[in-house]
Amino acid sequence: MRDILISALALAGTAFGQACQTTTLQTSLPSNGSEVVLRSYSYCGGIFNGSAYIANLDYNKVVSLAYTNAQGQSTPLSVVNFGYASGVGNGSQWEVWNTSTSLYIDGITELLNLTFQATDIGETYVQTLNLPVNASGAPAPTLPSPPAPYATPKGFGNDITSWLSISVGSESETAFARMFLNINPAVEGAVDGIVVAARSGPTYNQTDPDYEYHWVRDASLTMDVVQTLYAAATKAKPKTQYANILFEYATSRATEQNDPGLQTGLGEPKFYLNNTIFTGPWGRPQNDGPATSAITLMEFANSYLANGGSMDNVKQKIYNSATFSASAPVMKDLLFVASNWSSPSFDLWEEEESDHFYTRMVQRRALVMGASFATKMGDSNTSATLSTAATALTATLGQFWDPNREILLYEYGPVLANKASYLDIAVVLGVIHGYAGDGVYSYTNDEVLSSALRISTSFIDVYAIANTTADSSGRVLGIPIGRYPEDVYNGTGTQVNGGNPWYLCTAAMAQFMYSASTEFGDAGSISITNTSKPFFDYFAPGAGLQVGQSYEFGSNKYNAAINGLNGWGDAFLRTIKYYTPADGHLSEEFNRNTGVAQGAADLTWSYASVLTAAFARAELRGQKAYAKNLANLGVTANTS
Ligand SMILES: *[C@@H]1O[C@H](CO)[C@@H](O)[C@H](O)[C@H]1NC(C)=O
Ligand SMILES: *[C@@H]1O[C@H](CO)[C@@H](O)[C@H](O)[C@H]1NC(C)=O
Ligand SMILES: *[C@@H]1O[C@H](CO)[C@@H](O)[C@H](O)[C@H]1NC(C)=O
Ligand SMILES: *[C@@H]1O[C@H](CO)[C@@H](O)[C@H](O)[C@H]1NC(C)=O
Ligand SMILES: *[C@@H]1O[C@H](CO)[C@@H](O)[C@H](O)[C@H]1NC(C)=O
Ligand SMILES: *[C@@H]1O[C@H](CO)[C@@H](O)[C@H](O)[C@H]1NC(C)=O
Ligand SMILES: *[C@@H]1O[C@H](CO)[C@@H](O)[C@H](O)[C@H]1NC(C)=O
Ligand SMILES: *[C@@H]1O[C@H](CO)[C@@H](O)[C@H](O)[C@H]1NC(C)=O
Ligand SMILES: *[C@@H]1O[C@H](CO)[C@@H](O)[C@H](O)[C@H]1NC(C)=O
Ligand SMILES: *[C@@H]1O[C@H](CO)[C@@H](O)[C@H](O)[C@H]1NC(C)=O
Ligand SMILES: *[C@@H]1O[C@H](CO)[C@@H](O)[C@H](O)[C@H]1NC(C)=O
Ligand SMILES: *[C@@H]1O[C@H](CO)[C@@H](O)[C@H](O)[C@H]1NC(C)=O
Numbered sequence: 001m002r003d004i005l006i007s008a009l010a011l012a013g014t015a016f017g018q019a020c021q022t023t024t025l026q027t028s029l030p031s032n033g034s035e036v037v038l039r040s041y042s043y044c045g046g047i048f049n050g051s052a053y054i055a056n057l058d059y060n061k062v063v064s065l066a067y068t069n070a071q072g073q074s075t076p077l078s079v080v081n082f083g084y085a086s087g088v089g090n091g092s093q094w095e096v097w098n099t100s101t102s103l104y105i106d107g108i109t110e111l112l113n114l115t116f117q118a119t120d121i122g123e124t125y126v127q128t129l130n131l132p133v134n135a136s137g138a139p140a141p142t143l144p145s146p147p148a149p150y151a152t153p154k155g156f157g158n159d160i161t162s163w164l165s166i167s168v169g170s171e172s173e174t175a176f177a178r179m180f181l182n183i184n185p186a187v188e189g190a191v192d193g194i195v196v197a198a199r200s201g202p203t204y205n206q207t208d209p210d211y212e213y214h215w216v217r218d219a220s221l222t223m224d225v226v227q228t229l230y231a232a233a234t235k236a237k238p239k240t241q242y243a244n245i246l247f248e249y250a251t252s253r254a255t256e257q258n259d260p261g262l263q264t265g266l267g268e269p270k271f272y273l274n275n276t277i278f279t280g281p282w283g284r285p286q287n288d289g290p291a292t293s294a295i296t297l298m299e300f301a302n303s304y305l306a307n308g309g310s311m312d313n314v315k316q317k318i319y320n321s322a323t324f325s326a327s328a329p330v331m332k333d334l335l336f337v338a339s340n341w342s343s344p345s346f347d348l349w350e351e352e353e354s355d356h357f358y359t360r361m362v363q364r365r366a367l368v369m370g371a372s373f374a375t376k377m378g379d380s381n382t383s384a385t386l387s388t389a390a391t392a393l394t395a396t397l398g399q400f401w402d403p404n405r406e407i408l409l410y411e412y413g414p415v416l417a418n419k420a421s422y423l424d425i426a427v428v429l430g431v432i433h434g435y436a437g438d439g440v441y442s443y444t445n446d447e448v449l450s451s452a453l454r455i456s457t458s459f460i461d462v463y464a465i466a467n468t469t470a471d472s473s474g475r476v477l478g479i480p481i482g483r484y485p486e487d488v489y490n491g492t493g494t495q496v497n498g499g500n501p502w503y504l505c506t507a508a509m510a511q512f513m514y515s516a517s518t519e520f521g522d523a524g525s526i527s528i529t530n531t532s533k534p535f536f537d538y539f540a541p542g543a544g545l546q547v548g549q550s551y552e553f554g555s556n557k558y559n560a561a562i563n564g565l566n567g568w569g570d571a572f573l574r575t576i577k578y579y580t581p582a583d584g585h586l587s588e589e590f591n592r593n594t595g596v597a598q599g600a601a602d603l604t605w606s607y608a609s610v611l612t613a614a615f616a617r618a619e620l621r622g623q624k625a626y627a628k629n630l631a632n633l634g635v636t637a638n639t640s
Helices: 158-163 171-181 216-232 236-257 289-306 311-319 330-340 357-376 380-394 426-434 446-457 503-523 533-539 556-578 604-620 625-631
Strands: 008-015 018-024 036-044 047-055 061-068 079-088 094-102 110-118 123-132 353-356 525-527 550-552
Touching (some): 036 110, 036 123, 047 061, 047 110, 158 556, 171 604, 216 289, 216 604, 216 625, 236 289, 236 330, 236 625, 289 311, 289 330, 289 357, 311 330, 330 357, 353 357, 357 380, 357 426, 426 446, 426 503, 446 533, 503 556, 525 556, 533 556, 556 604, 604 625
Antiparallel strands (some): 018 036, 036 047, 061 079, 061 110, 079 094, 110 123, 525 550
16 A cells, blocks of 8 residues: 655653653645545553544444554454544545554554444445554553452341242332233233333333333343243143243244344344334344243243143244244244354344354353254254254354453454443353353353453442442442443433443342352352452452362352352342332432432333342242242233
């Protein structure tokens, strides 16, 4: 391409005696014919600053710089995004785009190319650079260690046992009742089998935010609770109610699959309550939905068959899309996952198109479960297709581990603008919703434990309410957990420092703790590695576990570790309890400064997440009657 003239070398401040060097490549506006030109850059104190001229050719521009990291690697992660800084020149023919990105953890040794995608006109322009980069200025910082724990809760709390009890006015009964109000909701035009995401929309006289839609993901996770209730119920009437709801859900999913308006196939994320496609602009596809829907329906089918249900019913109303395409969605969703898992799609927060750990995990579980379920349905051909895809998908999961940060990355691709921590609770949710029970990225995997620690503790310095560490009786409050530390969504719009803790994210950490305890118990021991030790140092410091040691079930140190995990599980739920209004209703989030409930009212997924955490707690405690007693309450008619 063109020659790059290093026309000036400016000195911009000194620290620790060493000058920070800014290299300037382009002093005047570029000549016509160059659409993307790097102006200058510096790499000082671990921060990379860059400035570029971009031709103003369309509205939606994406500007990114590919580099080689300190390990000499260039991957989809070694990319820096630039953002619009200002317009320049006559008639704003040119724009200045800048970046200031913390790169010290990966390091940078060479700039490879600067790429400008003019997305509206479908053009990509590239400036090839191949410029070696030397660090200058202050030394780069090192990755901060996880903090020391602010408390050491131990064991289960009676307050949480009572909050979750099956009794009138308990949070579990409230969550149960409010969740069912949002299934087959009393909204004009709503069809059976759909789930309204929240009681926030025109029908509920609350137009901001408008969540009066059926999201494929939210619905499948809600129906998964119904499926658990179906399996647990021993009274005939409620069991039949749950089965009816789940068969209606299967039909509604098949109707969605056949909607003529699908723009991105079965990854369409959002439908109206009348079960027709929402066609407005949206982050689509979201390819987790077909997977989580299939998981829920296969689990239901397995319980239904175990309860003496007919195989023909399962084939006609759940599984066999090839013959019963109007009523049976599962085979079609599974084959979609098998052929599309490697395509990028939008994440569960609907923000970024990339390869997501969450999506891969739920897709994997669908494929692994699907392979044996298809065999049960006598469909060895589909089973073989799903197995092959599961094996190929599993081989990609290792790329999500970031050894420099000691976390599983929430996505494998360029970092979402400003999401510099690379942390997202989606990783923990990926294990909760996507662990297939076969030892691959389970709750006790040391990479998963390390990630759960670093993600959960990242919110301590972000939310002011994290400074309230005990309730009025002095019982420990867990860390309030949001989606990711840099979140700016406040429940209706975006705001600087606007992101808040979410009920469902905080419940996810509780559920994670309980399920990890259960899994350690099933394994019969806890083994400590360099990767997992920080997790135990934070959540069970008193146990004093050591790298390379294995602690047998029932030993003092084992018990101390498990007590710590269980104590934190209850502490996370106590945070939800503390910030739940007196009427027990759960919205989407609670304010980071005041703790006051905020965002969509009666978010269905919030209720589902408290119930799944309660089920995990009961399972850990061997309380088999818990889910049964809740299930046997049955559903009262939806009139409000
Ligand atoms: C660049 O192109 C614009 C628009 O075609 C034209 O008006 C301008 O004179 C050109 N400038 C140079 C330096 O060639
Ligand atoms: C890099 O950019 C940041 C933010 O604009 C600024 O504060 C800092 O001084 C810049 N560093 C250098 C070396 O230019
Ligand atoms: C963009 O970076 C250039 C070069 O460092 C700087 O002069 C300019 O002020 C920056 N613009 C903004 C809006 O930060
Ligand atoms: C902008 O255009 C006007 C008229 O064509 C010209 O007089 C002026 O010098 C230009 N300014 C710049 C900064 O190029
Ligand atoms: C820029 O460099 C990266 C890393 O070598 C490469 O993967 C990418 O294809 C290049 N981009 C363009 C548009 O050439
Ligand atoms: C980087 O450092 C090497 C070795 O010290 C030196 O030869 C080279 O000129 C430097 N490059 C830049 C762009 O400063
Ligand atoms: C919404 O407002 C209308 C008109 O005031 C009222 O009839 C209706 O009951 C309200 N709905 C809810 C859910 O509050
Ligand atoms: C479904 O509801 C949407 C939104 O209210 C409406 O635009 C659409 O026409 C409805 N479709 C059918 C088939 O009723
Ligand atoms: C899904 O896979 C099919 C078959 O390979 C392909 O035609 C389709 O484009 C894929 N859809 C998406 C959303 O990736
Ligand atoms: C097996 O499945 C593949 C892919 O779904 C299909 O193309 C093929 O026709 C099937 N073969 C049989 C024997 O059903
Ligand atoms: C928490 O309290 C400490 C000590 O008062 C203060 O330094 C810190 O900024 C507070 N954190 C937040 C997030 O408000
Ligand atoms: C959320 O942000 C929007 C701006 O996008 C603002 O209008 C609104 O007041 C904020 N909500 C709260 C509860 O602060």
